Amino acid sequence: MGRAPCCDKANVxxxxxSPEEDSKLKxxxxxxxxxxxxxxxxxxxxxxxxGKSCRLRWLNYxxxxxxxxxxxxxxxxxxxxxxxxxxxxxxxxxxxxxxxTDNDIKNYWNTKLKKxxxxxxxxxxxxxxxxxxxxxxxxxxxxxxxxxxPSSYEIQSYQQQQHQLPLLSxxxxxxxxxxxxxxxxxxxxxxTDNSASASATTTTTTTxxxxxxxxxxxxxxGYEPLPVKDQDILDFGSDPGSCSNLDQQHQQPQATTMIKQxxxxxxxxxDNNGQMMDAGFDFDQGIGIGHWAEKMNDCFGIDCDYLSSxxxxxSGMNWMMDHYAGGGNQLGVDQxxxxxxx
DNA sequence: AATTCGACCAACCGCGACCGA
DNA sequence: ATCGGTCGCGGTTGGTCGAAT
Numbered sequence: 001m002g003r004a005p006c007c008d009k010a011n012v013x014x015x016x017x018s019p020e021e022d023s024k025l026k027x028x029x030x031x032x033x034x035x036x037x038x039x040x041x042x043x044x045x046x047x048x049x050x051g052k053s054c055r056l057r058w059l060n061y062x063x064x065x066x067x068x069x070x071x072x073x074x075x076x077x078x079x080x081x082x083x084x085x086x087x088x089x090x091x092x093x094x095x096x097x098x099x100x101t102d103n104d105i106k107n108y109w110n111t112k113l114k115k116x117x118x119x120x121x122x123x124x125x126x127x128x129x130x131x132x133x134x135x136x137x138x139x140x141x142x143x144x145x146x147x148x149x150p151s152s153y154e155i156q157s158y159q160q161q162q163h164q165l166p167l168l169s170x171x172x173x174x175x176x177x178x179x180x181x182x183x184x185x186x187x188x189x190x191x192t193d194n195s196a197s198a199s200a201t202t203t204t205t206t207t208x209x210x211x212x213x214x215x216x217x218x219x220x221x222g223y224e225p226l227p228v229k230d231q232d233i234l235d236f237g238s239d240p241g242s243c244s245n246l247d248q249q250h251q252q253p254q255a256t257t258m259i260k261q262x263x264x265x266x267x268x269x270x271d272n273n274g275q276m277m278d279a280g281f282d283f284d285q286g287i288g289i290g291h292w293a294e295k296m297n298d299c300f301g302i303d304c305d306y307l308s309s310x311x312x313x314x315s316g317m318n319w320m321m322d323h324y325a326g327g328g329n330q331l332g333v334d335q336x337x338x339x340x341x342x
Numbered sequence: 343a344a345t346t347c348g349a350c351c352a353a354c355c356g357c358g359a360c361c362g363a
Numbered sequence: 364a365t366c367g368g369t370c371g372c373g374g375t376t377g378g379t380c381g382a383a384t
Contacts, residue, residue: 015377015378016378036369037369038369038370039368039369039370051369051370052369052370052371055370055371059371088373088374089372089373090372090373091371091372091373102371102372102373103373106373106374
């Protein structure tokens with residue numbers, strides 16, 4: 001049995017409100033109130049509208065002291081911080097911003113603020129799922145998948161033991177998952193789809209040991225280059241000075257977002273200009289991890305220098321890598337830059 | 343000048359929560 | 364405790380407008 005309709009949809013007007021309708025509704029509510037019953041209101045007012053539509057029109061547009069557009073930096077900051085803390089609870093967020101409606105904030109977030117936060121990544125560069133991910137069954141001809149990020153997370157020793165690979169800034173060894181390989185060459189990550197991985201395996205092994213991989217040889221092996229923008233990288237560091245992913249000219253972090261660890265306590269978030277934006281986050285406590293984990297699904301890789309070292313914050317980061325960043329299926333590592341691609 | 347595309351935003355829809363009978 | 368009506372929320376849709384081609 002379906003849900004009973006809130007009104008007779010055949011006899012209600014839909015679409016944009018006319019000034020006359022606005023005037024009728026506004027005048028009535030200002031004189032008599034809503035009466036606590038939106039469903040009955042349209043008939044009292046003399047409008048051929050659904051009660052829900054009246055409610056929405058009043059709350060989002062007609063009621064006094066409504067502000068539209070022109071969000072201030074302070075409002076931006078509040079929205080971002082609250083979104084990080086509580087997610088898309090627009091009504092709660094709106095309650096903190098006098099004159100703003102949940103709908104307005106939601107629209108503002110979806111059309112502008114989200115892009116601003118994500119570092120103004122052009123659509124062509126913003127890949128929801130930039131790299132093919134498991135589960136794809138490996139073929140028997142492929143080598144067994146390496147155990148990436150074992151409990152100790154000894155990345156470098158693992159690389160050296162398993163591959164005896166040189167670590168070059170322009171080349172990322174195939175720390176991959178058996179069904180796919182990746183290379184970092186300048187600003188491109190090369191990857192294949194699953195169908196090409198079998199034939200690519202030989203090439204990968206050969207070229208990786210020689211460390212003479214060229215763009216053309218990779219392309220001829222069926223690899224598709226994907227441009228990697230700095231903004232695609234989630235950057236976990238301590239401050240701009242120690243951030244390995246810097247704009248060399250301005251010495252500012254170029255990552256989409258940067259998470260700061262401050263004496264193991266409160267973590268802050270920097271916007272793309274390096275401005276600190278307060279955000280409750282604690283790696284070791286897991287606070288806020290869900291939010292950043294979601295971000296990891298949106299970005300292309302992460303930059304986390306202290307992942308391969310000891311210190312506070314590491315366990316939480318490891319946990320996040322295990323649970324969200326492909327579950328240990330990282331595609332590759334640029335050891336010199338400290339970039340882990342997944 | 344015409345067309346296409348994307349950004350923006352008002353409005354709609356459906357679902358869960360809430361409340362009173 | 365149950366049920367039906369209503370409210371409120373968040374996701375989605377669709378129209379409009381300006382910029383780009």
